[in-house]
Amino acid sequence: MRWDWIPTYWPDFVDGLIITLQLLSMSIIIGMFFAIPIGLVQVTGPRWLGRIAQGFCTVVRGTPLLIQLWLLYYGLGSLFPSMPWIRESWMWPYLRDAFPYALLAFSISVAGYEGEVMRGAFKSVPKGELEAARSFGMSRFTILRRIWLPRAFQNVLPTLAGEFVLTLKATPLAATITVFDVYGVGTMVRQETYRIYEPLLFIAGIYIVLTGIIVLFFRWLENRVPRAV
Amino acid sequence: MIDLHRSGKEAVVIENLHKQFDDLKVLKGVSLHANEGDVLSIIGASGSGKSTLLRCINLLEMPTSGDLRVGGEQIEFTEKRGVRVPKHMRQVEKMRSRLGMVFQNFNLWAHMTVLQNVMEVPVHVLKVPKAEARERAEAVLERVGLSDKRDQYPAYLSGGQQQRAAIARALAIEPRVMLFDEPTSALDPELVGEVLKVIQDLANEGRTMILVTHEMKFARDVSNQVLFLHKGLVEEEGTPQQVFYETKSERCKAFVSSIH
């Protein structure tokens, strides 16, 4: 085994790690932002909106992320240059990069998977607790903000931790559309140094550490909220 | 009809209330009149519509027809796509925020401590300043004997303690009327007493209460009005003396015979 390439490529790994963390955290934030209403409308209605949300979750969960990623990158990515108003807009410099397509694909994925998780989470809150809130004159929005949402999250924190670890471990797919995340850097190192295993072991170690951080963070979060019954 | 009110100021008045779930007629024209200071008990067999009647007061159930006045204020309804709905949701929310409901299954918010449960409505609905709400919450917890449990989560309390916390939560809004739906039915027998004692104290200090209960002796001792519901109709009503000892209806006689 040889590890003498590490100092040479250290800065690249730091850059790759930053990309991985950006992709993970931003897609979780954007994805959860949509997952909450997607889960909620399936429980509250209106029916037609719930159906759309359900359909969205089914499609997202039923197709490989790799294909979604490629469809977005090669589909939208080849559509945009042919549209002058996009080429001339402030977004263009970003849209020429692969990262926004990866971010979009991963956000959609988080919205779909976690939308389903949130549906179950909202449903799992005992009706009586929501009824009590209603009986004291809370408005629908106050009930959502103060009771329903925090209660739902409390019920699914452990599930979400597992889901986000899976999302982390899916991020290397972004390297297939030229995003230089940690995995992408690892691949580059393998090609340039002709070392087969060491770079793979090294990035595997990085993912283990990141997984550990997510797990510990959620454990800390779980300990801050009480266990329900 | 009922001349025994404890004051002249009306608290809750229901007139000719009907409630139907799909095809099932649960309430078939019920009237009820509670003035301030009154303790009104609703008794009757399981399934007779007691809970539904109580829940119509704060509109957890929407009456199919009938009038509702709370604190002298008429609640207004309108029709939306053929369904009866409140005309002003704000009016309903305001009315609800002055009715303290206590449920059979406590329904405390499990993600909040006892103190947070008690402060929640004053702070986030009634907009009482936090410090003041906290002071008030601590006072009501003291009243129900739960000061030492205020930082516990509901899951770690006994049923009796949870119900007393739920009573504290209802008390903290300084309710115009308290509504109890079988507050002791989910409790182990040895825990019933501590909860009834709290309710008894509240009655003694002149609180207006409407109470659905299976505890006949308690209903007799605590109320000034009793209403016996049978299949969605008021079959017998009056003072505890009238309903329990000078019973006219045979069904009611059979039902209350357990306390003789």
Ligand SMILES: Nc1ncnc2c1ncn2[C@@H]1O[C@H](COP(=O)(O)OP(=O)(O)O)[C@@H](O)[C@H]1O
């Ligand atoms: N939300 C509901 N939907 C349909 N039927 C209901 C609903 N709530 C109560 N009922 C029915 O109404 C009847 C009266 O119920 P309830 O008011 O709970 O009686 P009680 O409290 O006297 O036991 C029962 O037959 C019950 O099944």
Ligand SMILES: [Mg+2]
């Ligand atoms: Mg009932």
